[in-house]
Amino acid sequence: MKKGVFCTAALSFLLALFLTGCAEVVQMGTAVGEGMGKISKEDREAIDRMAKQTAKAARPMTEQEEYYVGRAVAATILGRYRLYSNERLTAYVNSIGQALALASDRSYIFGGYDFAILDTEEANALACPGGMIFITRGMLKKAQNEDQLAAILAHEVAHVNHKDGLASIQKSRWVEALSILGSETARKLGGAEMTKLVSLFEGSVDDVAKTLLVNGYSREQEMEADLGALAFLNRLGYSPYGLTDSLEKMAREQTGGSKQGIFATHPGMNQRLASSKSAIAKNQWPRKDDPARYRRFRELAG
Numbered sequence: 001m002k003k004g005v006f007c008t009a010a011l012s013f014l015l016a017l018f019l020t021g022c023a024e025v026v027q028m029g030t031a032v033g034e035g036m037g038k039i040s041k042e043d044r045e046a047i048d049r050m051a052k053q054t055a056k057a058a059r060p061m062t063e064q065e066e067y068y069v070g071r072a073v074a075a076t077i078l079g080r081y082r083l084y085s086n087e088r089l090t091a092y093v094n095s096i097g098q099a100l101a102l103a104s105d106r107s108y109i110f111g112g113y114d115f116a117i118l119d120t121e122e123a124n125a126l127a128c129p130g131g132m133i134f135i136t137r138g139m140l141k142k143a144q145n146e147d148q149l150a151a152i153l154a155h156e157v158a159h160v161n162h163k164d165g166l167a168s169i170q171k172s173r174w175v176e177a178l179s180i181l182g183s184e185t186a187r188k189l190g191g192a193e194m195t196k197l198v199s200l201f202e203g204s205v206d207d208v209a210k211t212l213l214v215n216g217y218s219r220e221q222e223m224e225a226d227l228g229a230l231a232f233l234n235r236l237g238y239s240p241y242g243l244t245d246s247l248e249k250m251a252r253e254q255t256g257g258s259k260q261g262i263f264a265t266h267p268g269m270n271q272r273l274a275s276s277k278s279a280i281a282k283n284q285w286p287r288k289d290d291p292a293r294y295r296r297f298r299e300l301a302g
Contacts, residue, residue, distance in 0.1 A: 061166055063110035063130070070130030070165065071111075072205040073212070077118075077126060077134060080213070084117035084137055092300040093117060096146065097133060097153045103235040104154075105228070106161045113160070115153065126212045127156035129165040142249065146297040147242030147288075151229060155243070158228030164221045168211035169204045219268045223275045230279055239288040240280050247273040 061069070084090070097115035101107060113131040118124075123138035133156045143149040159165065211217065217225075226247075230240045251269035 066163070066166060067109075067111040067130035069169075069204055069208065070128040070132050073128040073165070073208045074132040074134075076205060076209040077128070077212070081118040081120050081134075081136070084119040086117065089140075089300060090115075090117055092296075093135060093140075093149070093153070096150050097157070099236055100150060100154045100157050100232050101131070103232045104157050104161050109160070113157070125152050125156050127159035127165065128212070129160070129163065129208060131160050133157065133160070140301060143246065143297075143301070144249075145242070146290075146293040146301075147233075147239045148246045149242075149297065149301065150236075150238045151233060151240075151243035151246050154229035154232045154238075155225050157232060158225040159217070159221070161228055162221070162224060164217055164225070165208045165211065167221075169207045219271065222268070223272055226272055226276050227279055230276060230283075230285070234283075234285055237288065240276075240283075240285045241287045244273060244276050244280065247276060 094115045098113060101113040109131050111130055113133065115133050115135070117140065118134050118136040120136050121138040122136055123142055124134075124136045125139050126134045128134075133153065135152060135156075139152060140149070143152060216222075226243060229243055233240050233242060247269055251273050254269045
């Protein structure tokens with residue numbers, strides 16, 4: 001077999017390994033290839049460099065990267081809505097949200113969780129990657145008690161847990177960004193490379209923001225977030241019925257023709273309601289009433 005033909009076949013095989021992130025396996029293969037005289041030292045070094053770079057590009061986003069993307073998404077949202085200036089109510093929402101975050105499957109993340117209120121009558125709740133969660137004044141008004149408020153926040157915490165926002169980013173965009181960062185010239189990025197990297201980052205942020213504000217998550221993602229929320233609520237001692245009570249009310253409004261805010265980006269409220277009721281019945285979770293929570297809610301958010 002000619003060396004050129006061997007190199008082509010080897011490169012095809014090694015490329016398949018690149019895509020699985022097996023840089024170490026590739027290096028073993030190139031070492032054997034060089035030892036047998038099938039590839040040159042220069043070919044081996046070039047393939048090994050490509051393996052390392054591609055492995056970096058194929059890796060998932062780190063928590064630090066998730067945090068910075070999420071903060072940029074939050075900045076985009078705050079370019080559309082302003083924060084609600086009510087320190088007492090914001091502290092109350094944060095106290096519930098932080099407790100739910102601790103009861104979640106990703107209790108500790110880089111930068112931690114933050115909860116804030118958007119000053120708009122539009123009913124919505126938004127979870128940015130990395131733990132920045134917004135709820136609007138309009139959505140707060142839809143909650144009739146603390147259990148329902150906790151359910152809304154728990155649903156958004158579940159989206160962060162499941163990294164649903166990151167799933168909105170075009171894979172090709174992220175791989176290209178990591179390819180630039182993982183290259184040998186990353187330390188000496190020129191103007192063109194830096195401009196491209198900034199463009200890729202901004203595009204990733206736009207992908208997530210568009211999902212949150214325009215397109216919404218898939219029905220499957222919403223149902224999975226509901227199931228996560230039910231588990232978090234039960235662990236913390238809240239009534240899982242806070243979620244189904246909220247969904248029941250919103251399903252009636254959606255059936256009645258409401259199309260703004262959460263109704264535009266969260267389709268299928270009736271299906272989500274049925275799924276959540278089924279999960280509660282399967283787990284035999286009881287309805288939990290707490291007069292102290294009712295009083296606290298009426299005092300701070302009622």
